[in-house]
Amino acid sequence: MINFNYFELNNGLKVYVHEDPKSLTAAFNLCYNVGSRDEHPEKTGFAHLFEHLMFGGSRHIPAFDEPLQKAGGNNNAFTSPDITNYYITLPAQNLETAFWLESDRMMGLSFDPKVLEVQKNVVIEEFKQRYLNQPYGDLWLRFRPLIYRQHPYQWPTIGKEISHIENAVMDDVKDFFYRYYLPSNAVLAVAGPVTAAEVERLARKWFGGIPAGKISPKNFPAEPPQTAPRRLVHQAEVPLKTIYKAYHTPQKYERGQYALDLFGDIFGKGQTSPLYQKLVKEQALFTGISAQNISYLDSGLFLVHGSLAPGISLEEADHSIEQCLEDALKAGDYEEKLRKVKTQALSLDKFGETEILNRAMKIAFAANAGDVNLANTSIQHLEAVGHDEMITSARKFLTTENCNTLLYSPIST
Incomplete structure (x- = not known):
């Protein structure tokens, strides 16, 4: 606290x-x-x-x-x-x-x-x-x-x-x-x-003598819901074919973001994750791949990023990610993994608070977002996410219609 x-x-x-x-x-x-x-x-x-x-x-x-x-x-x-x-x-x-x-x-x-x-x-x-x-x-x-x-x-x-x-x-x-x-x-x-x-x-x-000034209103245009997948193929001087997939997610500090944070850690963090095990270890389609949830104040992104193994086509690799995600969302029991990633998140949070600057930042960022108490309650909200809630949120946002795909291809291929 x-x-x-x-x-x-x-x-x-x-x-x-x-x-x-x-x-x-x-x-x-x-x-x-x-x-x-x-x-x-x-x-x-x-x-x-x-x-x-x-x-x-x-x-x-x-x-x-x-x-x-x-x-x-x-x-x-x-x-x-x-x-x-x-x-x-x-x-x-x-x-x-x-x-x-x-x-x-x-x-x-x-x-x-x-x-x-x-x-x-x-x-x-x-x-x-x-x-x-x-x-x-x-x-x-x-x-x-x-x-x-x-x-x-x-x-x-x-x-x-x-x-x-x-x-x-x-x-x-x-x-x-x-x-x-x-x-x-x-x-x-x-x-x-x-x-x-x-x-x-x-x-x-x-600071007391500095004039308050007039705050500019933040009337940002709302991003309309995405209803169809978007795809861009880009050729460049890059060493490997690479895929980036991004899904729109809720605002920072919203309940759905906590659920997607946890699912991202389970699905795509580290070499023991299903994403890495299936597509790198078992199928050898990628040399490396990961997933993570990124939060912003107005809306976030769930990002998947992978570098293809030699000889693998972008289409095959892209399909394999979608299939792996579909299988992960159908899988039944992540209770044990969920407890593990929650424990890791709690440990990282407590370890971060050993630094006095990190505590000051947590306070400032939460206050700027409109609720300073989130500096303390954010980790509690994450801990409160249940297994079914996590899967429900992932199924809601990680859909084909909500997906944006960028495919990098070397110019020589």
């Missing part, structure tokens, strides 16, 4: 404090409710670009990392389709350094044209190296538009195309910042050998 105190500043900043006097360090996690889903379809990649820009200097602090390192701290950030998250760990006696740094860049970036050009070039190079110039790197650039026809999950966090970052100008950057980087659009979680009173004093001192 992660205990916490809560207060909210007049400008809308939500602050959660988890006191742990036994911790050796303090964690400061600031979660902004903005991700790639918030971007304009013709100006994508901005949430990820801002992750970089936020380290390029703010109004009173030209170099973010330097004072933090002097205080014995570390920091990093990441962008997802739903959020942009910034986190710092440092000795508790230097906690105010984190408040000073994060409040200054929330209050205003430097908006230095040189910094913008530098960070644009960094992101452009990342786009080229990770998404364009390596085998299978363009997977989500091709797969997401097949899966999502209306919702902005249809592009990855790097952006829809590289030109959107290349053409970004300072007015675009300022508009994005003042639209989303607001105290009223953020959740702060502080954890460690701290007190709620001290955190509240620091929060009011450093």
Whole structure:
């Protein structure tokens, strides 16, 4: 159980404090409710670009990392389709350094044209190296538009195309910042050998004077139910034929997601799973294959990914996955395996909570999703899923009509 105190500043900043006097360090996690889903379809990649820009200097602090390192701290950030998250760990006696740094860049970036050009070039190079110039790197650039026809999950966090970052100008950057980087659009979680009173004093001192701003409404176009299978064959300079299959699933924290998490672990996680045993060990159709459930705030994906063995056709391999899934959904008794994967999930959850930063993140992410208590109850909801409920959910969502298939084929074949 992660205990916490809560207060909210007049400008809308939500602050959660988890006191742990036994911790050796303090964690400061600031979660902004903005991700790639918030971007304009013709100006994508901005949430990820801002992750970089936020380290390029703010109004009173030209170099973010330097004072933090002097205080014995570390920091990093990441962008997802739903959020942009910034986190710092440092000795508790230097906690105010984190408040000073994060409040200054929330209050205003430097908006230095040189910094913008530098960070644009960094992101452009990342786009080229990770998404364009390596085998299978363009997977989500091709797969997401097949899966999502209306919702902005249809592009990855790097952006829809590289030109959107290349053409970004300072007015675009300022508009994005003042639209989303607001105290009223953020959740702060502080954890460690701290007190709620001290955190509240620091929060009011450093964040209290920042204007609330006006939150942009999140009117995302709803993704209509998929009623027929979709399929894309793509030839590229890749070493092996590869199959990706994705099924639409419910929103994060919904009951159906927990059931699919468990089924994914049973069906396709590790070399003892039915998926691996049948298609790699027994039938030798794949050199490797796995399945996993991926959750997002608006809707998730159940993903199957396999690399074909030499001489196997894409059609044969694709059919074998569907047959294996059909057989798995007809199989009767997974009670013992269900108990095993639940135990593993519980162990991973408890092990993760040994890190003070992970506890701060769990609080921030649950609060951002609308129910901070999910930081504690989420694992309980997963444990409560029964065998029949798991199979029923899997049968409901893992259907042919709800399936999107991307087939990679080497150009030489």
